[in-house]
Amino acid sequence: MGGRLQTETNRLIAERGLTPHAACIGLPPWSTIRFCDAAGKDSLLMRSLFKQEAIKRGLLTHGNHMLSLSHDDRVIDETLAIYDEVFTVVVEAVKAGRVEECLEGPPMQQVIRPV
Numbered sequence: 001m002g003g004r005l006q007t008e009t010n011r012l013i014a015e016r017g018l019t020p021h022a023a024c025i026g027l028p029p030w031s032t033i034r035f036c037d038a039a040g041k042d043s044l045l046m047r048s049l050f051k052q053e054a055i056k057r058g059l060l061t062h063g064n065h066m067l068s069l070s071h072d073d074r075v076i077d078e079t080l081a082i083y084d085e086v087f088t089v090v091v092e093a094v095k096a097g098r099v100e101e102c103l104e105g106p107p108m109q110q111v112i113r114p115v
Contacts, residue, residue: 001076002028002067008080009033016087021046021094024065033063045099046090048107053086 009024009031021043024033035046047063054061059082093102100107 001071001073002031002065005065005067005071005076005079006031008076009083012080012084012087016091018087018091018094022087022090026065029065029067031065035063043099044108044110045103046094049090049093049099049102050086051108052104053089054082057082057085 006024006026006028013019013022013024013033021037022033022035024031026032033047033050035043035050037043037046050063051061059079089102090099093099
């Protein structure tokens with residue numbers, strides 16, 4: 001299931017034209033969606049917009065996938081359907097240069113800071 005979720009998430013990312021800005025990386029049972037700005041640096045703004053839009057659609061996520069036996073085809077299908085909608089919103093915001101303006105609250109903050 002993790003492999004399917006990761007593969008299909010990356011397919012949706014590519015179909016929406018988000019490949020320069022997003023990728024589902026990691027091992028199949030434990031992957032994460034990484035968001036990057038135009039310079040290739042992690043983007044908390046895009047991750048914040050992704051989380052906001054997923055939550056609006058009933059999916060509480062931080063973009064990490066830690067699969068268990070409860071993640072069956074139905075759960076994966078529901079997740080991918082939500083991702084499809086969310087990635088559309090994210091790519092429109094990126095193309096318009098309005099990611100931060102699309103946030104309905106403050107963006108995420110880095111918890112662990114490099115020393």
